Amino acid sequence: MKNSEKRKANSEKNIFxxxxxxxxxxxxxVSSSNYxxxxxQFVYG
Known part of the structure; x- marks a missing residue:
């Protein structure tokens, strides 16, 4: 793996x-928004 590719992988790991x-x-x-x-009426009370 080239250094630039390695750097890209590391930065993606940091983003996610x-x-x-x-x-x-x-x-x-997600589950509370589905609810x-x-x-x-739960939201708009």
């Missing part, structure tokens, strides 16, 4: 730090 906790937070956001879509 998909640790389990980050993924879990994203799943929470809000099904239950509009």
């Amino acid at each position: 730090p998909f640790s389990p906790s980050v993924l879990r937070q994203a799943q929470d956001v 809000a879509i099904r239950n509009p």
